[in-house]
Amino acid sequence: xxxxxxxxxxxxxxxxxxxxxxxxxxxxxxxxxxxxxxxxxxxxxxxxxxxxxxxxxxxxxxxxxxxxxxxxxxxxxxxxxxxxxxxxxxxxxxxxxxxxxxxxxxxxxxxxxxxxxxxxxxxxxxxxxxxxxxxxxxxxxxxxxxxxxxxxxxxxxxxxxxxxxxxxxxxxxxxxxxxxxxxxxxxxxxxxxxxxxxxxxxxxxxxxxxxxxxxxxxxxxxxxxxxxxx
Amino acid sequence: xxxxxxxxxxxxxxxxxxxxxxxxxxxxxxxxxxxxxxxxxxxxxxxxxxxxxxxxxxxxxxxxxxxxxxxxxxxxxxxxxxxxxxxxxxxxxxxxxxxxxxxxxxxxxxxxxxxxxxxxxxxxxxxxxxxxxxxxxxxxxxxxxxxxxxxxxxxxxxxxxxxxxxxxxxxxxxxxxxxxxxxxxxxxxxxxxxxxxxxxxxxxxxxxxxxxxxxxxxxxxxxxxxxxxxxxxxxxxxxxxxxxxxxxxxxxxxxxxxxxxxxxxxxxxxxxxxxxxxxxxxxxxxxxxxxxxxxxxxxxxxxxxxxx
Numbered sequence: 001x002x003x004x005x006x007x008x009x010x011x012x013x014x015x016x017x018x019x020x021x022x023x024x025x026x027x028x029x030x031x032x033x034x035x036x037x038x039x040x041x042x043x044x045x046x047x048x049x050x051x052x053x054x055x056x057x058x059x060x061x062x063x064x065x066x067x068x069x070x071x072x073x074x075x076x077x078x079x080x081x082x083x084x085x086x087x088x089x090x091x092x093x094x095x096x097x098x099x100x101x102x103x104x105x106x107x108x109x110x111x112x113x114x115x116x117x118x119x120x121x122x123x124x125x126x127x128x129x130x131x132x133x134x135x136x137x138x139x140x141x142x143x144x145x146x147x148x149x150x151x152x153x154x155x156x157x158x159x160x161x162x163x164x165x166x167x168x169x170x171x172x173x174x175x176x177x178x179x180x181x182x183x184x185x186x187x188x189x190x191x192x193x194x195x196x197x198x199x200x201x202x203x204x205x206x207x208x209x210x211x212x213x214x215x216x217x218x219x220x221x222x223x224x225x226x227x228x229x230x
Numbered sequence: 231x232x233x234x235x236x237x238x239x240x241x242x243x244x245x246x247x248x249x250x251x252x253x254x255x256x257x258x259x260x261x262x263x264x265x266x267x268x269x270x271x272x273x274x275x276x277x278x279x280x281x282x283x284x285x286x287x288x289x290x291x292x293x294x295x296x297x298x299x300x301x302x303x304x305x306x307x308x309x310x311x312x313x314x315x316x317x318x319x320x321x322x323x324x325x326x327x328x329x330x331x332x333x334x335x336x337x338x339x340x341x342x343x344x345x346x347x348x349x350x351x352x353x354x355x356x357x358x359x360x361x362x363x364x365x366x367x368x369x370x371x372x373x374x375x376x377x378x379x380x381x382x383x384x385x386x387x388x389x390x391x392x393x394x395x396x397x398x399x400x401x402x403x404x405x406x407x408x409x410x411x412x413x414x415x416x417x418x419x420x421x422x423x424x425x426x427x428x429x430x431x432x433x434x435x436x437x438x439x440x441x442x443x444x445x446x447x448x449x450x451x452x453x454x455x456x457x458x459x460x461x462x463x464x465x466x467x468x469x470x471x472x473x474x475x476x477x478x479x480x481x482x483x484x485x486x487x488x489x490x491x492x493x494x495x496x497x498x499x500x501x502x503x504x505x506x507x508x509x510x511x512x513x514x515x516x517x518x519x520x521x522x523x524x525x526x527x528x529x530x531x532x533x534x535x536x537x538x
Contacts, residue, residue, distance in 0.1 A: 027452055030357070037363045053360045053533075054456055054464070060521045061354050062361075065316035067279050078311075082363050082528055110257075123459070134459040141458060167366045171382060178378060181416045185378065188370070 023106040023125055024132060028115040031057040033072070033101055036085040036154045041164050043198050048161065048206070049145040050154040055079060055086070085154050093151045097121065097144050158206040165199050168192055253338045258345065259451040261437050263352040266397045266448065266468065267475035268526060272315060274479055279316065283474055283526060285309040315478045315522035320346050323507075323514035343502055343517035351475070353452035354523040356399060358473055359466035359533050360456060361525055365390060367533035371462050374407035375400060375536035377415055380445060383467040383532050390529045392469045397438075397446045400465030401453040404536045405439060408447070455538060463538055468531035478520035 032054050040051035055075060059065035063074040076086040087094075089101040104125065106117035119125070122141040126133045148154040172192040180186050273281060287307035295301045322339045368382040369375060380398065387396060409430055412420070420426055425442045432440040439447050445467070456464040477499035499521070505514040525531070 027454075029454065037367075039366060054454065055361070056357045056454070058354060058357060059316035060314070060318065061357060061523050063280065063312055063314040063524065066314050068316075074314075078525070079361070079363075084363055134461075136458045138458070171366075171368075174382065174385065175378065179416070182411075182414045184374070184376065184411075184414075188373065188376075188378065191370070 021105060022114060023104050023117055023127060024109055024130055025106045025117055026108065026110070028106055028108050028113055029118050031116075032118055033057075033089045034087045034120070035076075035079050036087065036148070038083050038085070038155075038160065039164050039167060041156065041161070043195065043202060044142060046202060047142075047146060048149070048156050048202065049142060050085075050148055050156075052087070052145065085148075087148065087153060091153075093153065094144075094147060097147065100144065156206065158203055161199065161203055161206055165196055165203075168196050168199070172196065259349055259352075260345070261352065261448060261450055262348045263355040263399060263437075263448060263450055264348075264475055265437060266355060266399060266470065267473040267523070268470050270313065270474050270476045272476040272478045272522070279478075279520075279522075280312050280314040281476065281522075283311045283313060283524070285311075285527070311474070311524055311526060313474050313476055313522045313524040315476060315520040318350055318519045318521065320517045320519075321514065322516075323512055326511040326513060329513060339515050340502055343500060343515070347500055347517070347519050349452070350519065351477070351521045351523070352450050354521060355473060355475065356450050356453045356465075358523065358525055358531075359399065359453065360464045362466055362468070362472070362528055362531040362533045364529040365532035367535050368467075369535035371457050371535060372537050374411065375404040375465075375534065376408065376411040377420070378411075379534065379536065380408065380442075380467075383534055384443070384445060386532045387467060387469065387530070392530050394469060395446065396444060396467055396469055397448055398465065398467045398534065399448050399450060399453065400534060400536060401463040401538070402434075402449040402451070403538060404453075404463055404465055404534070405447055405449045407536060412442075456535070461538055462535050465534040465536065466531050467534055471526050472528075472530035474522075474524050474526045476522045478522075480518075480520075 034052040035055045036050045036052055040053065041048050042051050043049075056062075057064045057070070057072055057075060059070065061075075062078055064070055064072070066074055072088070076088065079086055087100075090098055092098050094100060100121050101118060102121050102123075103116040103118055105114070107114040109130075120141070122137045122144065124135045124137070126135060145154075149156060172189065175185070175189050175192065178185065180189065270281065270283065285308060290304050290307070293301040293304065320343055322342070324339065365386040368386060369379040373379075383398070384396065412426060412429055415421060415426075423443075425440075429440045429442045429447070437448060439449060441447070453463050453465050456462050479499055480501045499519060501518040503516045503518070505516060507514060
């Protein structure tokens, strides 16, 4: 090649770090969504709100990956069979929160692995230095939980609430038998007592269960006795 | 130019250094949760990655139909669950130069498969904690794991008719919280119990870190965080029949294929394949593993919530 002159253009130098824009986490979590166990409720600001749990979607776990086809319904069906309410990400009943699950790019320094970290749209982790401060839109999350009740995904009535209270009373009764030897025990008892009292007070505002129909009394028609009866 | 290796071995192998014979493991999770489960043999070659687990209720009320009267047939109360195996992989590669200059790297790479397999299957098992629903979760959000929480879980399982071995799986943080709670117990019977001494003086090693009052305490780094702000760990207490575990055995498969598998002591379910890449002057190892985990009986487990 006859090269007598060649002009080189300067290229802006930037040192790109793959992990710099990623959230440092202890463990890359898995795809998941939320579900509700029938008796997991809390009373917050006078409202009964469902306490939500995590339903993981991992190959090898709960039939999620069946013969190479990943299907969330396989997992949801297990939980539905146990009386739980599934909250599929993408359920249009959830309105603006239909897609309530989200991801952020993350890395795990201990294993030098990168991936997507699954969170809800209500979470907003902030990295300060190399540590993560988790912030949550509590008002938004509570409104989301209220919506679950309003649209009928999570069902609450006085019967269920009564059973929730019964379970707390059982725990409290057990705690009463234990000598209170530490501040944490005292606080746990006080917390339970407060919870139970507040929940009982709010029971009146809930739909009452429909009483079971009473069986009709069986009537026996009398017939005049005759000599043969003896 | 300094001697280089493939990407996955770049940098830290110290090829340019003289002494390259020994690898030191960085801190990592070593515990295996497999023993928490009932291990179900996987039927290989049966045409499906999914197996049915069948259950019956052995106790039924006896009938009392009266003299000279035929009893009605009492049908079995049955239930079934399914468990599916799926593939997981780990692929490692190193240059010939890396192996030439350090004689034990290949062994290290293969043995790391075993450790990774143990971690992986344990993380599958640990993920099941939040799924137990029949028994109300014990512990509270933002509250450390205490002696009372463990007793609450124990009572819940015993009331559900669970007998025998009970395992508690939580994060290492939960174990230390429990130990702190145990230190604070002033009730004399607890303090003088040999198990309490054992719990407070455990050295943190072993799949079971210690047993206390009939409960095997186990920890795993993969126990998931839950609740707003990731403020809690979702552990669980269970009896072995709460969770089923299976892994597709590969022995029959290997005997029919022209693989050159490495064997790893005690593991019959991983394919560890040696892939020599002559042109590149590299040698690769790939591990295939086909585990399956599923809940067997919900009432045999209870979620344990504790603060991070």
